[in-house]
Amino acid sequence: MDRVTSTENAPLAFLKGHGTENDFVIVPDPDNALELDAAAVARLCDRRAGIGGDGLLHVVRSAAHPEAKDQAGEAEWFMDYRNADGSVAEMCGNGVRVFARYLEHAGHVTAGEVAVATRGGVKHVHLDKDGSVTVAMGRAALPEEGVTVTVDGRSWPARNVNMGNPHAVAFVDSLDDAGDLREEPPYAPASVYPDGVNIEFVVDRGPRHVAMRVHERGASETRSCGTGACAVAVATARRDGVDPAETGTPVTYTVDVLGGTLTITEHPDGRVDMTGPAVIVAEGVVDPSWLAARA
Numbered sequence: 537m538d539r540v541t542s543t544e545n546a547p548l549a550f551l552k553g554h555g556t557e558n559d560f561v562i563v564p565d566p567d568n569a570l571e572l573d574a575a576a577v578a579r580l581c582d583r584r585a586g587i588g589g590d591g592l593l594h595v596v597r598s599a600a601h602p603e604a605k606d607q608a609g610e611a612e613w614f615m616d617y618r619n620a621d622g623s624v625a626e627m628c629g630n631g632v633r634v635f636a637r638y639l640e641h642a643g644h645v646t647a648g649e650v651a652v653a654t655r656g657g658v659k660h661v662h663l664d665k666d667g668s669v670t671v672a673m674g675r676a677a678l679p680e681e682g683v684t685v686t687v688d689g690r691s692w693p694a695r696n697v698n699m700g701n702p703h704a705v706a707f708v709d710s711l712d713d714a715g716d717l718r719e720e721p722p723y724a725p726a727s728v729y730p731d732g733v734n735i736e737f738v739v740d741r742g743p744r745h746v747a748m749r750v751h752e753r754g755a756s757e758t759r760s761c762g763t764g765a766c767a768v769a770v771a772t773a774r775r776d777g778v779d780p781a782e783t784g785t786p787v788t789y790t791v792d793v794l795g796g797t798l799t800i801t802e803h804p805d806g807r808v809d810m811t812g813p814a815v816i817v818a819e820g821v822v823d824p825s826w827l828a829a830r831a
């Protein structure tokens with residue numbers, strides 16, 4: 537049974553937003569009154585039968601959510617992130633920028649700094665006056681073990697990078713090498729990634745400039761992935777023999793995604809910042825009879 541609310545089928549307010557065309561259904565629920573189970577999330581994210589999105593941003597006050605209560609002192613709002621298939625993820629880089637844009641849109645915060653609680657810890661987001669949004673993503677973890685990524689019988693060595701969520705970054709000759717990722721999903725070993733993995737395919741575009749495609753865990757191919765772009769920038773820096781911890785100088789990569797461009801800076805202490813757009817495109821109400829039919 538799909539469960540959108542536990543007690544009633546009241547109209548469900550939503551917004552739609554995107555960051556470099558990584559698009560999200562936004563569901564404001566300050567008091568955590570809704571019971572959004574996996575099936576309900578998948579219905580809302582369905583591009584034909586629902587609203588459509590790569591994921592869903594459930595906007596809840598940290599104090600009202602059992603997974604975020606301990607972050608409430610630092611961040612008033614919790615991004616309860618769900619993938620399009622209804623699965624839960626630790627972090628979403630584009631999502632947290634769009635989440636901050638929503639908080640501004642709704643009048644909960646003004647332009648400037650906002651702290652957002654996530655399953656990957658509190659993220660500090662800066663809403664710039666020029667419309668771009670920068671998020672301090674934290675540090676990347678790069679386990680030494682290499683992994684292999686396979687698509688349709690072809691394999692590439694890949695770098696294992698964790699940005700709070702898992703990534704495998706493979707350097708390829710052409711972005712077309714990955715083929716039709718929606719038809720033929722890529723594979724990376726479950727022994728390394730027991731909870732699944734986001735897989736990025738990367739080509740060089742110029743000095744400190746790359747382009748990527750991504751197959752997201754729980755969402756198939758998307759037009760952008762913020763945590764993925766950070767993983768790609770850090771993996772590319774190491775491939776290029778650049779480590780800010782050794783040089784003492786920040787390094788910035790431009791990462792082109794299918795839906796735009798993200799700018800990623802890694803600092804000498806390992807912190808990674810990401811800058812890109814975040815846009816609210818629509819808001820509305822889900823038809824109560826549609827909700828009722830699904831309940």
Ligand SMILES: N[C@@H](CCC[C@H](N)C(=O)O)C(=O)O
Pocket residue numbers: 558591619624625626627628629630631701702734752753754755760761762763764
């Ligand atoms: N699109 C997101 C990542 C969303 C979560 C991911 N699919 C996962 O399961 O880890 C981003 O912008 O980072």
